[in-house]
Amino acid sequence: MKKKLQALISVCSLGVMGMAAPVGAQSLGQGTQSDQVLDMQERLSALGYFKTGITGYYGNQTKDAVKKFQASYGLSVDGEADSLTLIKLNKTISPKQSVLEELARIIHSEARGESFLGQVAVGAVVLNRVQSEKFPDSITEVIHQPGQFSAVDDGQFNLNPNLSAYRAAKAALNDLDPTTGALFFYNPDIAQASWSKKRTAKITIGNHVFTI
Secondary structure (H helix, E strand, C coil): CCCCCCCCCCHHHHHHHCCCCCCCCCCECCCCECHHHHHHHHHHHHCCCCCCCCCCECCHHHHHHHHHHHHHCCCCCCCCECHHHHHHHHHHCCCCCHHHHHHHHHHHHHHCCCCHHHHHHHHHHHHHHHCCCCCCCCHHHHHHCCCCCHHHHCCHHHCCCCHHHHHHHHHHHCCCCCCCCCCEEECCCCCCCHHHHHCCEEEEECCEEEEC
16 A cells, blocks of 8 residues: 655754664564665565565555565564564575665766755655555656656666765655655756646755656
8 A cells, every 4th residue: 555755854864864774673563664674675575575566665565575474484473573573584685775776876867966855855756656646656666667767768877876875765765755745856957848847846956846
């Protein structure tokens, strides 16, 4: 089930929350969105328990996957990723972190000249789309949906993301949304599509206007 992301959290929190603790440092429960959930989903996916697109959101499908893992490894089966479950999962397999890298890549390629807040905002747009009924249901599918991101179309997506892009990706995954729900963004100085400017603007951050 899709959900609405939380409203804007103060800019001061961005620098603090940009880097999250590794999976296993705390318990995770249903309704949580974070980079730790994404990490857990990728581990469960690699083991064959989680078979849908990676979202970073702990919904019903993630809970079912956790239950299957718990049952297979003799843990208490409740679908909640407590510390024992996460420690066991950590020891069992290491994730490729490919989805986190993809999110960092789209941030880097679309907003590498922007402030950290502007980079987080681009990541938030991707995650808002994942939770919207108008777009695909996983981070990878949203990023690679045809005709949606110019950086994917022109090859800039293939640039190696820097540390700032990874920090921004993690901040967005931890529910930081400077746009408060935007689904689109554009640079008014270079945008050619007239439909971009017709959408309702929510906020301007740096060179990008964020809209719904």
